[in-house]
Amino acid sequence: MRNLVILGGGYGGIKVALGLVDKGLPDDINLTIVDRNPYQSLKTEFYTIAAGTVADREVRVDFPKHDQINYVYAEIDKIDVENQQIIFRDLSQVVSYDFLVVALGCEDNYHGIEGAEQYTESVQTFANARKTGLAVCNLKAGGKVTIVGAGLSGIEVASEIRESRADLNIRLLDRGGSVLRAFDPRIQGYVADWFNKNDVEVLHHANVEYVEKDGVCNNGVCYVNDVTIWTAGVRPNRVVRELPFKKDNQEKVVVNEYFQVPEQQNVYVIGDCASSVHSPSAQLAGIQGEQTALILNSIIRNQEPKPPKEIRLKGTLGSLGKNDGFGNMMKQPLVGIVPRLVKTGVLWLNKRH
Numbered sequence: 001m002r003n004l005v006i007l008g009g010g011y012g013g014i015k016v017a018l019g020l021v022d023k024g025l026p027d028d029i030n031l032t033i034v035d036r037n038p039y040q041s042l043k044t045e046f047y048t049i050a051a052g053t054v055a056d057r058e059v060r061v062d063f064p065k066h067d068q069i070n071y072v073y074a075e076i077d078k079i080d081v082e083n084q085q086i087i088f089r090d091l092s093q094v095v096s097y098d099f100l101v102v103a104l105g106c107e108d109n110y111h112g113i114e115g116a117e118q119y120t121e122s123v124q125t126f127a128n129a130r131k132t133g134l135a136v137c138n139l140k141a142g143g144k145v146t147i148v149g150a151g152l153s154g155i156e157v158a159s160e161i162r163e164s165r166a167d168l169n170i171r172l173l174d175r176g177g178s179v180l181r182a183f184d185p186r187i188q189g190y191v192a193d194w195f196n197k198n199d200v201e202v203l204h205h206a207n208v209e210y211v212e213k214d215g216v217c218n219n220g221v222c223y224v225n226d227v228t229i230w231t232a233g234v235r236p237n238r239v240v241r242e243l244p245f246k247k248d249n250q251e252k253v254v255v256n257e258y259f260q261v262p263e264q265q266n267v268y269v270i271g272d273c274a275s276s277v278h279s280p281s282a283q284l285a286g287i288q289g290e291q292t293a294l295i296l297n298s299i300i301r302n303q304e305p306k307p308p309k310e311i312r313l314k315g316t317l318g319s320l321g322k323n324d325g326f327g328n329m330m331k332q333p334l335v336g337i338v339p340r341l342v343k344t345g346v347l348w349l350n351k352r353h
Contacts (some may be wrong), residue, residue, distance in 0.1 A: 001030045003096055004300070005086060007076060007239075008103035009035035009063055010043060011350075012271040012285035014291075016101050017069060018294020025228040029300055032070045032095060034086060037126055038240060039063060041099075043105070044282050046129040047153065050121070050229065051160035052137040053322070056130060061351050076104070076239050081264060086278055099266050099300070101292060102253070104237035105344045106272035108230055115211035120148065120230035144214050144225035148208055149232030150174035151182075152318050155191060159227055162198050163321035170199075171225070173206035173218055175232070182279070183316075184333035187326045194320050208232070223308060234280065241271040247298045249277040257307055258295050259288060268292050278313060282350075287311050317343040 004020070006013045025031060035094045037060075045059040063071060075089040079102070086095040108124050110116040121132035137147060143165075150172050158172045158306075171196065172179070178188045179195070179202065184212055195202050209217045215224045235241070235251050245261050246254045252275040254262060259274060261267040270292055271285035278284050291308035296307040317327035317339050325340030 001028055002098040002300070003030050003032065004099040004101075004296070005097040006031070006033045006080070006096055006101040006103060006353050007086065008031050008105060009037070009040050009272075010103060010105055010271070010285065011282040012289035013101065013103035014040055014064070015286050015289025016103070016270070016293045016296070018064060019290055020296060021064075021068055023293075023297045026300060029068075029130065030070065031068055031073060034064065034072045034074065034076065034095065035063075036075050038071070038073045041123050041126040042347065043124075045347060046123045046126070047156040047160050047319075048125075049129040050123045050132040050136065050157055051164045052133045053160055053164045054128070060126070079239060079243060081244065081267065084266075087308075097266075099296065100268065101296075102240060102243075102267065102269045102273055103271050103285065103289065104240055104273055106236055107238065108235040109235040110230070111233065113210060115206055115213075116208070116230060117146075119211045119213050120228045122131035122230055123153060124234065132227075134168070136161060136165070136168075139165070139168060139226055142169065143167075143227070144169045144223075145227045145229065146171045146173065146223060146225045147218065147229045147231055148173045148178040148206075148211075149230065150176070150202070151231065151233075152180070152316070154229075154231035155179060156319050157231060158200055159194065159198070159320040159324075161198050169201075169225075171201045171203065171223065173208060173216070173232075174202055174204045175206050180318075183326070184328060186333045187328070187335060190326060190335040191320065194324065236273045236274065240269070250275070252276070252290060258305060259308075261290050268296070278311065281313070281316065283313055283316075284311065287313075317346065319343055 039060045040057045048054040074091045076090040078087040122128040147154045219299045253269040254275045259268045270288040272280040295305040315329040326335045327339035
């Protein structure tokens with residue numbers, strides 16, 4: 001038997017698995033998916049858990065059931081590339097592989113800022129988003145929440161908490177001169193106006209020097225607050241950062257056009273862990289997963305794989321609460337209810353694989 005192992009049951013990993021079983025796996029292929037959770041979590045919606053606006057059941061779906069898919073639910077400690085084994089933190093067993101797909105996603109990047117990891121909440125994992133939601137929901141009236149980082153995640157967290165808790169004081173620390181610097185100026189202005197109308201304080205040109213249990217020190221001024229949420233950047237999963245492969249300046253593994261690691265071409269890396277000209281996103285991971293499935297379907301049948309098509313992303317969508325939103329769709333900026341409805345539709349499709 002040949003073991004094909006997928007690490008991570010997120011957007012990319014599940015697309016690989018579905019693409020493989022849809023074509024029918026050869027009888028000598030044993031497919032295993034490894035994930036810390038016994039379900040697929042929809043990471044693009046974690047901000048709703050952090051704000052307490054939906055039950056966590058609404059942002060997770062059952063893994064696909066198939067006779068040819070095995071599951072291991074455990075925390076990965078290390079990928080032993082020399083012996084081609086996956087070693088787990090709390091399990092004595094190991095999983096061996098002949099083909100490996102690494103789709104482990106990302107985690108917070110604290111940029112070496114003192115106290116940031118220790119004293120801030122996160123939305124990067126399902127468990128951390130739950131913990132953040134509990135901290136926010138337990139605040140008394142007048143409680144103070146600071147969100148560090150005004151990218152897409154920070155915007156969605158801040159707006160969702162505001163819609164959920166009108167009684168809270170919410171502050172957003174933005175490193176740049178305008179929120180959502182990567183978006184069209186029309187979108188930047190629309191979001192800034194939304195925050196102004198909804199009483200969310202935005203501090204631009206932020207420079208967080210350190211974080212304490214009860215506050216954040218920014219540009220020499222220390223702000224006392226009850227909950228600090230970190231959305232100021234990500235980097236690849238620790239397990240991936242420790243791999244002995246060539247990486248780019250963002251610690252992502254450099255891969256060839258087939259998403260293979262040049263040093264070990266039976267190892268594939270996709271999504272947030274792979275070096276790419278595109279910014280990390282669920283959409284990108286999903287497309288890479290579909291293309292990797294096509295490549296692997298050829299290779300496990302001893303056929304020459306076709307080079308994957310150039311990736312063309314459809315755009316980016318963001319929410320401002322339940323009834324407002326923004327996005328770049330087919331290179332056109334949109335604001336208001338339309339992009340919010342489209343985002344809801346995308347979530348509906350993801351829940352149904």
